[in-house]
Amino acid sequence: MREQKLGTHDCIQLVPIFKQLTTVELQQVSAIVHEHVYEKGDVLFNAGDEADQLTIIAAGQAKVYQLAANGREQLLYLLQSGDFDGEAALFNPVIRTSYAEALVPTQVCSIQRSDFQALLAEAPQLALGILNEFGKRISQLEGKATSVTTSSIGGRLADYLVETAASFPAQTMFTLPLQKKEIAVYLGTTPETISRKLNEFQTAGWLKKGRGNQIAILDEDQLALQD
Amino acid sequence: MREQKLGTHDCIQLVPIFKQLTTVELQQVSAIVHEHVYEKGDVLFNAGDEADQLTIIAAGQAKVYQLAANGREQLLYLLQSGDFDGEAALFNPVIRTSYAEALVPTQVCSIQRSDFQALLAEAPQLALGILNEFGKRISQLEGKATSVTTSSIGGRLADYLVETAASFPAQTMFTLPLQKKEIAVYLGTTPETISRKLNEFQTAGWLKKGRGNQIAILDEDQLALQD
DNA sequence: TTACACACTTGATCCAAATCAAGTTTACTT
DNA sequence: AAGTAAACTTGATTTGGATCAAGTGTGTAA
Numbered sequence: 168m169r170e171q172k173l174g175t176h177d178c179i180q181l182v183p184i185f186k187q188l189t190t191v192e193l194q195q196v197s198a199i200v201h202e203h204v205y206e207k208g209d210v211l212f213n214a215g216d217e218a219d220q221l222t223i224i225a226a227g228q229a230k231v232y233q234l235a236a237n238g239r240e241q242l243l244y245l246l247q248s249g250d251f252d253g254e255a256a257l258f259n260p261v262i263r264t265s266y267a268e269a270l271v272p273t274q275v276c277s278i279q280r281s282d283f284q285a286l287l288a289e290a291p292q293l294a295l296g297i298l299n300e301f302g303k304r305i306s307q308l309e310g311k312a313t314s315v316t317t318s319s320i321g322g323r324l325a326d327y328l329v330e331t332a333a334s335f336p337a338q339t340m341f342t343l344p345l346q347k348k349e350i351a352v353y354l355g356t357t358p359e360t361i362s363r364k365l366n367e368f369q370t371a372g373w374l375k376k377g378r379g380n381q382i383a384i385l386d387e388d389q390l391a392l393q394d
Numbered sequence: 395m396r397e398q399k400l401g402t403h404d405c406i407q408l409v410p411i412f413k414q415l416t417t418v419e420l421q422q423v424s425a426i427v428h429e430h431v432y433e434k435g436d437v438l439f440n441a442g443d444e445a446d447q448l449t450i451i452a453a454g455q456a457k458v459y460q461l462a463a464n465g466r467e468q469l470l471y472l473l474q475s476g477d478f479d480g481e482a483a484l485f486n487p488v489i490r491t492s493y494a495e496a497l498v499p500t501q502v503c504s505i506q507r508s509d510f511q512a513l514l515a516e517a518p519q520l521a522l523g524i525l526n527e528f529g530k531r532i533s534q535l536e537g538k539a540t541s542v543t544t545s546s547i548g549g550r551l552a553d554y555l556v557e558t559a560a561s562f563p564a565q566t567m568f569t570l571p572l573q574k575k576e577i578a579v580y581l582g583t584t585p586e587t588i589s590r591k592l593n594e595f596q597t598a599g600w601l602k603k604g605r606g607n608q609i610a611i612l613d614e615d616q617l618a619l620q621d
Numbered sequence: 622t623t624a625c626a627c628a629c630t631t632g633a634t635c636c637a638a639a640t641c642a643a644g645t646t647t648a649c650t651t
Numbered sequence: 652a653a654g655t656a657a658a659c660t661t662g663a664t665t666t667g668g669a670t671c672a673a674g675t676g677t678g679t680a681a
Contacts, residue, residue, distance in 0.1 A: 233540045259529065264537070294521035298484075301528040306488065308535035313460045315542045316582030320638070347659065355543025360638060362660055379647075380658095547668070574629065587668060589630055606677075607628090 175200050175225075175276060192290060199282035204274045205229075211267040211275065218256035218263045220277045227273025228344070233265040245344060245353075257283045315355065323354050324364050325393035328374070332384045340375075340383040347380070402427050402452075402503060419517060426509035431501045432456075438494040438502065445483035445490050447504045454500025457576070460492040472572060472580075484510045542582065545621060550581045551591050552620035555601070559611045567602075567610040574607070 175197050185196060202225070205211060211222060211229055224246045231244040231252055246252060252267065257280050287293055314323060327350065335341040343350065347358040354361075365382070368374050373386045384390065402424050412423060429452070432438060438449060438456055451473045458471040458479055473479060479494065484507050514520055541550060554577065562568040570577065574585045581588075592609070595601050600613045611617065 233536060256529075257525075261529065261533065264533070294525060298521060298524060298528070301525065301532065302483075302488065305528065305531055305535065306491070308532065308539060309460060310491070312535060312539050312542060315539060357639060358659070359640085359661085363638090366660090584669060585629070586631085586670085590668090593630090 175202070192293060195286055195290060196278070196293075199278055199286060200276045201279070202274065202276055204272065205269040207269055207271050207273075209269045209273075211269060211273075212253070212263055214263050214266045216263045218253050218261050219280045220253060221251060221257050221283070222253050222267075223251040223276040223278075225274040225276050227275075228270040229267050229273055230270055230349070231265050231267045256280055319393075320354065320356050320360055321364050321367070322393045324350075324356075324361065325368070325390040327354060328368075328382070328384065329387055329391050332387070337387070338383060338385065340377050340381050343380040343382065402429065419520060422513055422517060423505070426505055426513060427503045428506070429501065429503055431499065432496040434496055434498050434500075436496045436500075438496060438500075439480070439490055441490050441493045443490045445480050445488050446507045447480060448478060448484050448510070449480050449494075450478040450503040450505075452501040452503050454502075455497040455571075456494050456500055457497055458492050458494045472576075483507055547581065547583050547587060548591050548594070549620045551577075551583075551588065552595070552617040554581060555595075555609070555611065556614055556618050559614070564614070565610060565612065567604050567608045570607045570609065 229246045351358045456473045578585045602610045
């Protein structure tokens with residue numbers, strides 16, 4: 168379950184780049200992890216900051232926004248337990264172009280670049296697993312860039328719903344983790360359009376809306392087919 | 395200059411992930427490079443293939459397309475001398491979701507995964523430079539995903555023009571390296587729209603169109619401001 | 622140089638989604 | 652439980668760009 172609190176070890180193992188560590192390596196990494204708790208609304212990091220650490224969400228939720236040149240902002244990720252951000256910072260200093268804010272009280276584990284580099288010098292085989300994971304992330308982002316220019320809003324919303332629903336039992340009602348306004352920003356559209364599309368999907372019998380921000384996916388296959 | 399033919403050493407050094415190699419390391423990498431020449435229209439690799447090598451363009455040009463679920467295709471990159479693709483394949487087997495085609499006779503250098511892995515085992519410090527480069531690529535892609543959902547077509551075209559013009563002297567006429575149709579696909583729009591937007595920009599006095607596919611940027615700052 | 626195919630342009634129309642403008646619900650505060 | 656502010660929905664209108672349909676260039680090959 169994504170809601171529960173994670174220990175340092177669990178925390179590290181959830182980060183894909185650390186998934187394949189041996190017990191010994193895991194110990195080594197644990198030794199350089201710091202923990203910190205943020206309150207709701209706290210800023211984990213700001214655009215313009217120099218990033219010098221990897222941040223792992225141990226418990227809670229945080230939103231990561233990217234600022235576009237024209238001042239508009241784009242929700243990049245919704246981070247939950249086990250998600251992480253800033254892994255690029257472990258390898259070289261980068262200036263952040265995004266900022267993150269805690270949605271609820273949130274506990275994070277973090278690893279400083281300097282500590283990590285020292286560790287890497289001692290245990291170079293660590294790097295291989297990380298390289299693997301980076302490769303995957305790149306493919307994923309290429310896919311996203313493609314879908315944004317080739318799919319309609321309806322299609323992207325359908326994808327988002329199916330993806331989000333994946334962490335809940337099939338066919339059951341669940342609460343969307345984001346408000347309509349935020350889903351809208353994430354998908355590059357408006358709350359009104361989200362509202363209308365959800366109605367269309369409900370009329371088509373593909374999902375059912377409940378009170379609050381709850382929905383149940385009834386026909387995942389049809390949704391996924393949405394172009 | 396991007397048009398000239400590159401030797402094996404030059405070729406490798408142009409790949410960002412190999413930029414910081416020492417002379418000795420460079421020798422090591424050179425030893426595992428293969429060369430190959432493709433004719434215009436030849437396919438360098440196909441969607442569905444299992445990628446098992448890094449491909450570097452030594453001379454020529456190739457287009458890389460991504461196929462979307464609905465059958466539409468999206469031009470991902472235009473590769474020129476020194477550009478490369480498939481670096482993820484060096485770390486683990488991936489099934490390609492894109493395909494690449496030579497635009498003109500094109501010479502490539504390639505490195506097989508197995509060879510590279512063997513080398514990495516011998517010289518683990520190689521991995522650090524690569525990790526760096528991956529981090530940069532990820533930021534770049536995140537930026538692209540953002541711009542696509544937050545900017546208008548006009549803005550994206552303006553960005554594309556400014557970026558493309560950067561490799562030519564300021565204010566001079568140059569030939570666009572892609573046809574309108576291809577620029578259109580790349581930006582997720584249509585040739586008609588590209589045509590109209592270029593006219594708008596010309597009327598605004600920001601650029602000047604010449605015969606063929608030539609243009610000259612007159613006011614880069616205004617173009618860059620386009621939302 | 623003429624012919625032909627292809628790229629490009631221009632105009633007319635159409636459509637998905639944004640925007641604008643009220644309502645209505647929901648959830649939070651006291 | 653009432654009051655309030657925010658989130659959401661619904662409707663009317665507008666609009667950026669796609670699509671469709673002719674044209675007009677442009678480069679190439681005989």
